Amino acid sequence: xxxxxxxxxxxxxxxxxxxxxxxxEWCFGPLEVNYDYDAISSAISRERIASGPASIWxxxxxxxxxxxxxxxxxxxFTPLVRxxxxxxxxxxxxxxxxxxxLNPTNSFxxxxxxxxxxxxxxFGFKTAACASTGNLANSVAAHAARAGLGSYVFxxxxxxxxxxxxxxxxxxxxxAIEGNYDDVNRLCAELAGTYPWAFVNVNVRPFYAEGSKTxxxxxxxxxxxxxxxxxxxxxxSGSLLTKIRKGFDELHKxxxxxxxxxxxxxxxxxTGCSPVATAWLEGSDTIRPVKPDTIAKSLAIxxxxxxxxxxxxxxxxxxxxxxxxxxxxVEGIRLLAQTEGIFAETAGGVTVASLKRLAEQxxxxxxxxVVVYITGLGLKTxxxxxxxxxxxxxIKPTLDAFHEAxxxxxx
Amino acid sequence: xxxxVRIPTQLRELSNGASELSLEGKTVAEVLSQLEERHPxxxxxxxxxxxxxxxxxxxxxxDEDIRFLQGLDTAVADGQTVSIIPAVAGG
Numbered sequence: 001x002x003x004x005x006x007x008x009x010x011x012x013x014x015x016x017x018x019x020x021x022x023x024x025e026w027c028f029g030p031l032e033v034n035y036d037y038d039a040i041s042s043a044i045s046r047e048r049i050a051s052g053p054a055s056i057w058x059x060x061x062x063x064x065x066x067x068x069x070x071x072x073x074x075x076x077f078t079p080l081v082r083x084x085x086x087x088x089x090x091x092x093x094x095x096x097x098x099x100x101x102l103n104p105t106n107s108f109x110x111x112x113x114x115x116x117x118x119x120x121x122x123f124g125f126k127t128a129a130c131a132s133t134g135n136l137a138n139s140v141a142a143h144a145a146r147a148g149l150g151s152y153v154f155x156x157x158x159x160x161x162x163x164x165x166x167x168x169x170x171x172x173x174x175x176a177i178e179g180n181y182d183d184v185n186r187l188c189a190e191l192a193g194t195y196p197w198a199f200v201n202v203n204v205r206p207f208y209a210e211g212s213k214t215x216x217x218x219x220x221x222x223x224x225x226x227x228x229x230x231x232x233x234x235x236x237s238g239s240l241l242t243k244i245r246k247g248f249d250e251l252h253k254x255x256x257x258x259x260x261x262x263x264x265x266x267x268x269x270x271t272g273c274s275p276v277a278t279a280w281l282e283g284s285d286t287i288r289p290v291k292p293d294t295i296a297k298s299l300a301i302x303x304x305x306x307x308x309x310x311x312x313x314x315x316x317x318x319x320x321x322x323x324x325x326x327x328x329x330v331e332g333i334r335l336l337a338q339t340e341g342i343f344a345e346t347a348g349g350v351t352v353a354s355l356k357r358l359a360e361q362x363x364x365x366x367x368x369x370v371v372v373y374i375t376g377l378g379l380k381t382x383x384x385x386x387x388x389x390x391x392x393x394x395i396k397p398t399l400d401a402f403h404e405a406x407x408x409x410x411x
Numbered sequence: 412x413x414x415x416v417r418i419p420t421q422l423r424e425l426s427n428g429a430s431e432l433s434l435e436g437k438t439v440a441e442v443l444s445q446l447e448e449r450h451p452x453x454x455x456x457x458x459x460x461x462x463x464x465x466x467x468x469x470x471x472x473x474d475e476d477i478r479f480l481q482g483l484d485t486a487v488a489d490g491q492t493v494s495i496i497p498a499v500a501g502g
Contacts, residue, residue: 011467023497025421026456028467030499131501185501186471190494193420193430202500237502289478303476305499308466 075110106377107135115211120198134163141170216247227261238310266319268354274323322354343378
């Protein structure tokens, strides 16, 4: 059984029973899972985790779901690779890439979808739904198919074609909304009050969001049960960044890390949608919503639900936030591909370009052990790097033609 | 004609279960003020101690976030819909 006491409002502290609810009835603040950490400390150990499956479910003690109900496509336990060539290119010392492109539907969203749909089954829902910028759409549709649930996936109508195809193939309903993600989100918040569905990032959101903690758990385990000095995380709603920080703190709380983690947390946004980075750069306590205009569509949330918590996490840990242009996003995709052989979608380009910026500014230091989170696969956003991706040469199948095209190669 | 105000599930205990109310007012502030007069309790839930909207409360006029308009001073016209929606969703 999950070691869960109930839900608690992050804003005003009111307690709620475990149920598919997501906002405090009093102040509208977000509800968060409240764990029995003493019970978890007694149950959990490094050995118990090591003997678990090679997926997020090895950390089931720290997830709000009963293991037996898991809807599991094998999300998580993705490679953490040392990235010396990327580090050298950026003038940094020790950089690691958490390659979450290697999840079942090729993004980190499989972590949260697996947790959310497992919880949805526990609650007895027959249909899963979500508001998505694309990656979650893929993942909810796939996990719903696996679980035998119906699905309604709501996306902005301008989404990349690849993300529509890689959602529709799973056979659920794909609803394109004439508007941006924030419009989709608003509609879903209203629909969630009307239809008896498990909206993974609306009424199941407190459970769903916990899945992102596994990125911190895996990072620490893969570093030999040590926390890194600095993490760089893409920011859309701000939930991922907030939960990665929480994950490191929890590991210490339940006795899996010997020392209290001192992880500096930095965030990455695209200039065309940077409400959190803007608040940080301006030293403001107010996050002003924006109308997104960026090729990094998976991060195009102009009204970030967890923006305030992400901003707090960055400030409390003395991290930073960067906002990078679409041109820098494309350069970031190419830099990661050409130094480390990892092909990221636009969000990964945002993250690498932000790492570069933060390194130049001295916010990420040469002496730090840095982990960057690459959350989605490049094949999902081919349009972004279409230009400049032609063959080096197109020639007739003859030696002469090759010699002519490549006359400067030393044999 | 009047203003239609959409009430989220979390607040329907204050509107006797109604998901929509018909109210009057020239601005969002006036409409919310009349909401409080007709159904006492809304103001404490929607506003903080300084009278501003709580940071996890979003208000829309004709589907546009009032933070892109004039906030609580945003004008509303007869026949328009004002929606109150929890901010914490998505992502």
